[in-house]
Amino acid sequence: MPDSALLQRTELPRPDVSLADARTILGDFYGFHGEIRELGSQQDRNFLIDTGPERFVLKVTRAEYPYEELEAQNLAMIHLRALDLGLDIPEPIATLTGEYIPQCEIADNYYWLRVLTFLDGQPLTKQKFLAEEQVAALGDVTARIALGLRDFKHSGLDRELQWDLRRAGPVALHLLKSVTDQGRRDRIAKAMIMAVKRLQPVAPDLRLHAIHHDITDDNIVARPGAAGRLMPAGVIDFGDVINGWVVADLAVACAALLHHADGDPFFILPAVKAFHARYPLNLAELTALWPLIVARAGVLVASSEQQLSIDPDNEYVLGNAAHEREIFETATSVPHTLMEAAILDAVGLATAPSDTAFVTPLLPDVTPENLRLTDLSVTSPDLTRDDWADQEIDWKLLARAAIETGFSSTRYGEYRLSYTRPLSQQAPATFALHIDMCLPSGTRVVAPFDATLKPTGHHLILASADLALHLDGIDCGLEDGTSLAAGDSIGLVSGAAGGIGGLRIQLCRDTDLIPPLFARPQQSAVWGRLCPSPSRLLGIGIDAPAPQSETLLSRRKKSFAKPQKNYYAHPPQIERGWKEHLFDVKGRAYLDMVNNVSILGHGHPTLAAAVGHQWSLLNTNSRFHYAAVAEFSDRLAALAPEGLDTVFLVNSGSEAVDLALRLAWAHTGKRNVLSLLEAYHGWTVASDAVSTSIADNPRALETRPDWVHAVLSPNTYRGKFRGAGATDGYVAAVADVIAKIDDSGQGLAGFIAESVYGNAGGIPLPEGYLEQVYAMVRARGGVCIADEVQVGYGRLGHHFWGFEQQGVVPDIITTAKGMGNGQPLGAVITKREIADSLEREGYFFSSAGGSPVSCVVGMTVLDIMERENLQANAREVGDYLKARLEALGQRSPLVGAVHGMGLYLGLEFVRNRETLEPATEETAAICDRLLDLGVIMQPTGDHLNVLKIKPPLCLASESADFFAEALEKVLSEGW
Known part of the structure; x- marks a missing residue:
C-alpha cells in the first residue's frame, strides 16, 4: 500500500503562482526577460519565456516534493545529454548564483524552482x-x-x-x-x-x-x-x-x-x-x-x-x-x-497452442461424406448481384445446401462477404471464428471431451481445464455444473420434428471468455489461435483456405513485366465489385473513386447477361458479317457532331490515338504533330510519342521524336499564364511553334489534345483556346484530334464530349475506357474523307475491337447509361461533390484548387498557396490513408500532387459524402 505522504501528494493542487509571479522569479533568479505564457501541467506550474534569442521553461513545484527527487530529474537529463541517443533532451539552467534548484516563497507558500531549455x-x-x-x-x-x-x-x-x-x-x-x-x-x-x-x-x-x-x-x-x-x-x-x-x-x-x-x-x-x-x-x-x-x-x-x-x-x-x-x-x-x-x-x-484430444465426434450420427459446404466468401458463385447485403443470406444458402442430404455447414476461417460493410471507415469483422450447420432436428450431440457443463439460456458451454466448447441450438435438459465424460449425451438439435435445425459451434482456449463470432481481418490470426477450428470435432477438415495475397503478389512480380505497375505498395487483393464498391478477399469494402474504366460500375447484371449470351452465340473478328458491328457503329456515329460519320473500332485508347495519328498523316501527307506538355495519350509507339507527362515517363521531354512539337501546357492553375489574358498567352505560344514549322517548310499534320486537361487533374482549358488553335491548325491543312478517352462519354456530366465545353468540333474523336466498362474497346470517329485516306496505305482491322462481344458490350453500355441517366447523375453528384471539396479547401491549407466538372475532378495539394509548391509526398501518404479508410484513390499530374477523382458514373450521393468525409478526416487528423 502506498504511504500516506504519496496519497496526500495525489490531492495537492498546483502551485498558486501567477504570470506576474513567474516574471519576477525569472528576472530575480535568472536574469531572464521577455514574453511569458503558462504551459499546461497536472500538479506543477510551467511557464514558457521567450527572451528573443532563446526560449526556456520555468517549472514551479510544491515544496512537499523532496529536493532529491528534483535533483534526480535534472541529473537524468544531464546523463542522457552526454550519450549519443540521437534525441534532444532539455538542459537544466543555473540561477545567477549558480543554483539549479533554488527555493522561493510566494504568498506564504514555498516552492522549488527550475529552468530548462525549451525544445x-x-x-x-x-x-x-x-x-x-x-x-x-x-x-x-x-x-x-x-x-x-x-x-x-x-x-x-x-x-x-x-x-x-x-x-x-x-x-x-x-x-x-x-x-x-x-x-x-x-x-x-x-x-x-x-x-x-x-x-x-x-x-x-x-x-x-x-x-x-x-x-x-x-x-x-x-x-x-x-x-x-x-x-x-x-x-x-x-x-x-x-x-x-x-x-x-x-x-x-x-x-x-x-x-x-x-x-x-x-x-x-x-x-x-x-x-x-x-x-x-x-x-x-x-x-x-x-x-x-x-x-x-x-x-x-x-x-x-x-x-x-x-x-x-x-x-x-x-x-x-x-x-x-x-x-x-x-x-x-x-x-x-x-x-x-x-x-x-x-x-x-x-507459440502454437497444444492440441486438445477429441475422443468422440460431436455429432456421431453425421457421416462426413453427407456434409455439404456453403461458400460465403467474396468469390462465392452463390452470392449474386448484391444479395450479400441480405442479413439472412448465410442461413438461406446454408439451408439450400442442406436440401440434398440434410446436412450442411459453413466454413471456419472464412472471410464472409455477407459481413462486409460498404461505406465504412473501419474494416468490419468478417473472419468466421465458428461454424454454423443445418441438420435434421433431433440429431444427437455428445461431449467430445471430458468437461463441465455451463448452460446460459440456449447457449451451452462445455469447459475443460484449457478449452471451452460453445454451442447454440441444442435442447439440453442437463443442469449447470454437470460433469460430462467424452461420449456423454449433451442433447438434441432443436427444431420441429422432421424439420431442419440450426447448430452453431465454437471453441475458445480462454475458458472465462465469451468470444465474438467474427474477428476483424487485422486481428484474425491472433483470434484464430484463441478460437481454433471446431471442424475436428466433426472428423472432417472444412476450414476455408487462407488468402494467398502476398504469394500471389510475388508471383505477379515474378512473371508479370515490371513496368506494369500495381496500385499501392501493399495492395489489397480485389476479387469482386458492385456498382462503385470493390471488395477484397477479406471482405473489406472499398469505395472506388478512381476507376474511370468501369463507367457503369462493377458487376452490372444486365451487362454480364448480355456478354454471357453473346459469348454463347459467337465471337470473332470484325471482317465477318454480323449485325452487332453495324448497329454499334451507327450508334457511335450518331453520338458525334454532324459530319463525323465514320467509325473505326479498336481495342484501347492507346490504339485509338495511334490510329488517329496515322489518319492525320495519311490525310495530310505531312508528319509534324502538335501536342501539349503535361499530356498523356497512351502506350503505343505513336500515342506515347505525343505524350509528354513526366509522371508517366520521367524521360518524356528528352525522348520525343522530331515530328512531335510539344507546346506550352495551358494549365491555368500553375502554368505560365493565369487569370485574364491567359488564353492569349497560351495561344501565342502555340503560334510561335507553328511559325517554326512553317519556316521549316515541312507542313503540319495535326494537333492532338485532351478537351479537358485530364492527366493534370481535370483542369479546364482556357476559354476559347481550342477554337483559336483549331483555326490555326486547319489554316495549314492540319486535322484536329480530340482525345476523349478519359474525359468524354458523359463523364463531365454537363457535356457528353469534352470538346463541347470549348464550343468546338474536332476532325477526329478518340474514345475508349468507359465505352466498354472494362472490356477492351475503343473507337475513332471521324469524317468519311479522312477515314478513306487510310485506304491508300492498305486495309485496317482490330481483332477484338469490333468483335461481336465487344459490340454487344458497347451497345449495352449505352443502353444502361441512357436507362439509368448516368450522365445526369455525373452532373448532379459531381457538382455536389465538387462543392463539398471546395468547402473542404476553405478549411484545409493543403488544398490548392479543385479542378474539373462532373465526375472528372482533380483535387490539387500544395504546401504553399502562393508558391504552389507541390505536396507530392503528402498526396501519396493521403492516398495510403484513404485506403485504410476504405477509399481507392491515386495521384496524378506531373508532380503527382493531384487526386484524380473519376469514379463510376453511378456514384451515389451517399458515396460522395463518404469520400468527402474520409478526406476531411485525413486532412484534419493527419496522414
Missing part, C-alpha cells in the same frame, strides 16, 4: 492520426531512453510516485473515491483488479532500473519528416523519472497511443515491435505489458477525476480528460488473453 517542435498529442512509422518511432524512442537510463543511479529515484505502475492498484483504488459516476467507478475498479491479478504471477521477473515513466505523445517533441509527418525528435518532462519496471516505460507510451487508435488496440503493436527490437523484453515483461497498459489507463482516468475535484479550473487536465477516457475505453475493449497473444505475435514469440 522546438510540436507534441504528437493533438494529431489524432499517427501513421505506423510514427507509432514505431515512439516505441523506438522509448527504448532508447530506457537503455540510456539503464546505468543511471541516484537516491532520488527511490521514491513514492502515484504514477509508478508497481503501485497502480492501490493508487487507483484510492483515487476512485473522487469518481462520482458509480458505473464508471465500478468499471475502473474491475479493470484494475483484473490487471493486478494478471500481473502478480510475473511481477518477480520484471526488471528494474531508472526509467522516464512518462514518454507520452505530450512529452515527445516532434518535427516534420517525410510527407510532412511529425516524427519524434526529443523528449521532455522528466518529472516521473523513477526506479521502476523497464516494461512500464513502454506501457506508458502504448497507453498514450490508444487515443490515436480509433478504437483498435492492435494499433500499439508497431511500437511494441520497435521497442523490443532495440531493447529486448523477456517473456514475463511481454506478458505483463497489456495488464500494465490497462492499469495505466485506469490510473489516468481516476487521477483526472480526482484532480478536477480539487482543481476544477485546471485546463490541462480538462483538455486531457476526454482522450484519457478514450484510452481507458480502448484498453478495456478486448480481453487480456487476446492482447497478450498479439504482443507475443508482434515480436515473433508466438
